[in-house]
Amino acid sequence: MGIDQRRWRWWNAVVFIGMVGVTGSNSQEKQKQVVSRIAFGSCSNQSAPQPIWDAVVDFHPQVFIWLGDNIYGDFKRPFKIFGQERTVGPWKNVPRFVPSSEQEMKTRYEKAKSNPGYARLQQNAEVIGTWDDHDYGLNDAGKEFHGKITNQKLLLDFLDEPQDSPRRKQAGVYASYMYGPVGRDIKIVLLDTRYHRDPVGSDGTILGNSQWLWLEKELKGPPTALTIIGSSIQVISNLSATIRPLFAMESWARFPKERDRLFKLIADSKRAGVFFISGDVHFGEITRYDCALDYPLYDLTSSGVTQSVEEVVPHFLRSFVRFVAWLTPSTMRVKDQNCRYKSCIYGQTNFGTIEIDWDSHPVTLKFKVRDKDSIMVTGVDVSLMELQPSNSEVLDRAKTEHNNSKHCTLEVSLPWIVRHRLAILFFSALFVLLVVFVVLVYTCFRFCRLESCKRKHD
Numbered sequence: 001m002g003i004d005q006r007r008w009r010w011w012n013a014v015v016f017i018g019m020v021g022v023t024g025s026n027s028q029e030k031q032k033q034v035v036s037r038i039a040f041g042s043c044s045n046q047s048a049p050q051p052i053w054d055a056v057v058d059f060h061p062q063v064f065i066w067l068g069d070n071i072y073g074d075f076k077r078p079f080k081i082f083g084q085e086r087t088v089g090p091w092k093n094v095p096r097f098v099p100s101s102e103q104e105m106k107t108r109y110e111k112a113k114s115n116p117g118y119a120r121l122q123q124n125a126e127v128i129g130t131w132d133d134h135d136y137g138l139n140d141a142g143k144e145f146h147g148k149i150t151n152q153k154l155l156l157d158f159l160d161e162p163q164d165s166p167r168r169k170q171a172g173v174y175a176s177y178m179y180g181p182v183g184r185d186i187k188i189v190l191l192d193t194r195y196h197r198d199p200v201g202s203d204g205t206i207l208g209n210s211q212w213l214w215l216e217k218e219l220k221g222p223p224t225a226l227t228i229i230g231s232s233i234q235v236i237s238n239l240s241a242t243i244r245p246l247f248a249m250e251s252w253a254r255f256p257k258e259r260d261r262l263f264k265l266i267a268d269s270k271r272a273g274v275f276f277i278s279g280d281v282h283f284g285e286i287t288r289y290d291c292a293l294d295y296p297l298y299d300l301t302s303s304g305v306t307q308s309v310e311e312v313v314p315h316f317l318r319s320f321v322r323f324v325a326w327l328t329p330s331t332m333r334v335k336d337q338n339c340r341y342k343s344c345i346y347g348q349t350n351f352g353t354i355e356i357d358w359d360s361h362p363v364t365l366k367f368k369v370r371d372k373d374s375i376m377v378t379g380v381d382v383s384l385m386e387l388q389p390s391n392s393e394v395l396d397r398a399k400t401e402h403n404n405s406k407h408c409t410l411e412v413s414l415p416w417i418v419r420h421r422l423a424i425l426f427f428s429a430l431f432v433l434l435v436v437f438v439v440l441v442y443t444c445f446r447f448c449r450l451e452s453c454k455r456k457h458d
């Protein structure tokens, strides 16, 4: 155990004891506590087993953030997802944090007995969230979806939002939260990428006017040490640019004007320590873009709690999926020796974690995507110093250097052959198969004719 780790444990113990000491702590007191462990997840089929929660609970998150597709409400009966089915039963918020088996429950109980803080923290974990399309009510839907008013109520019920919350009165589920004391404060901004969104391809709006005004106020308001912006869809990666025409994904990059507006707003706000978290894509990855601000903008993607790209293919094809992931070019993905797979994409169930070491100098952030056993599959350590806007020459020079690095190249500016190599490979393979098929058919035909000729002669 390193010094840092020991200090960390000690600090944890102080927080625990502090928490236990506060009887009936209300949410205001809770919000003043230092937050150093945040977890998040998305894409969770309420009818499927969800073993990953054991790992999430064992991580001891102080805040857990749902990033959308928190349930699949549109699965059976699109357009008819409201009613009892959606608000009761196993997919209510709280039971998600109940251990999966009796054995696990017992282990937990034993642990809790020897460390009173353990149980306490679980009760103290704040659960917040936003939605994506499947809990909004319809696959890939935007502002046109007519079930949105009813479903907003259902999402807020799911999140145990107080009945008198202003969030129940606004159009859309966007919200912001503050945690921690001054100097160690974290603002979490959760966007609604559905309620006001124009059709994909329109290059229109994602957030809509009222949400933009709100976001501007949030970002230009008092500074905080960290600002986490939660978006259901990816902000930095433009996967569509490299996998078209085979597939297309929803993302901020599909709305280039809107995305530039977001980056400009963050830059204008001069806020330090801003980064994104996202879900939606059924795999986990970490991306960064170095040319939006004068510091790198990270996007931690975790998806999903149950849904994953590898699970939908038979076992023997999973290496092939990993190969395709590796082949897919990306200029933004953070690649590291420590990734589980070469591509640094993780296509099995996962959750994301943010650990903040407030006591180190400078403050460090550990971004991780973890598997169902809580083992890191991709991650990066970032010093909070790196996430500071500055006009100093040193930073300008660093910026120019960064500009030459690949995290500054948009996917659409990649050379054609690189950008489309997946499609080229796919269509080449298809072509080869077609040729083989034609040759086979022709050979058969020739062979049969020869045979029938022979028979006639006989």
Ligand SMILES: *[C@@H]1O[C@H](CO)[C@@H](O)[C@H](O)[C@H]1NC(C)=O
Pocket (backbone or CB within 6 Å): 045, 046, 047, 048, 049, 072, 075
């Ligand atoms: C959710 O899980 C159930 C049970 O395993 C399955 O029947 C259903 O197809 C799944 N839904 C989705 C959207 O994956």
Ligand SMILES: *[C@@H]1O[C@H](CO)[C@@H](O)[C@H](O)[C@H]1NC(C)=O
Pocket (backbone or CB within 6 Å): 238, 240, 241, 242, 244, 253, 254, 255, 256, 259, 410, 411, 412
């Ligand atoms: C992302 O890719 C799509 C599809 O190729 C393209 O239309 C869009 O402009 C790209 N966005 C950015 C920000 O490069």
Ligand SMILES: *[C@@H]1O[C@H](CO)[C@@H](O)[C@H](O)[C@H]1NC(C)=O
Pocket (backbone or CB within 6 Å): 290, 291, 292, 293, 294, 399, 400, 403, 408
């Ligand atoms: C990076 O370089 C491009 C052109 O090569 C330029 O337009 C852009 O402003 C530069 N960005 C930064 C942050 O220096």
